[in-house]
């Protein structure tokens with residue numbers, strides 16, 4: 772029996788989805804950030820989403836989205852959850868949650884204790900929190916950089932919302948990350964790829980097995 776729920780993020784091909792589902796992923800992320808090597812458009816996402824069985828959540832990853840983009844995504848593809856990976860304020864998170872009636876996972880990038888404290892700002896407006904590494908200075912992407920943060924920053928912290936750990940997680944380090952943080956949900960994008968945007972079935976299987 773699995774103890775840890777795994778999200779695999781940035782799927783772009785039907786065969787990758789089949790492999791992720793087969794390996795036991797509970798969440799699949801579709802990336803709508805145009806600069807990402809994992810980008811999909813809403814139409815492509817709708818086709819891919821048709822391959823996802825019930826019980827596996829289809830998550831739309833967006834960065835500081837306006838309503839027009841969200842209207843297009845939600846109106847085109849059967850999305851189960853919205854992942855907000857930008858600088859969305861608590862007010863904007865609440866607005867998006869109310870407008871679409873979908874669960875919202877707000878991402879907070881962490882590099883130090885002040886960032887960890889920011890997680891509390893979202894406890895009344897989001898459904899889940901995703902704790903990611905803060906993007907390195909000058910990085911083109913706000914996430915998906917394969918960089919971990921100091922996991923001990925989360926030790927002794929408790930939140931009322933369900934939360935997920937991300938940031939540079941790989942088959943080699945995910946068990947340690949879980950042990951140090953107590954995470955029961957983990958997310959990976961680049962850590963299970965053979966090249967940027969190309970998910971590797973063996974790495975996805977190894978990641979989910981190592982997460983336990």
Ligand SMILES: O=C(O)c1ccccc1N[C@@H]1O[C@H](COP(=O)(O)O)[C@@H](O)[C@H]1O
Pocket residue numbers: 780781800802804807808809832834856901903912913914915916917918937938939940958959960961962
């Ligand atoms: O993966 C991307 O390209 C991406 C682009 C823009 C925002 C977020 C992105 N990915 C998310 O970042 C984290 C960590 O990724 P990694 O495992 O370090 O590669 C994860 O939540 C992805 O969903």
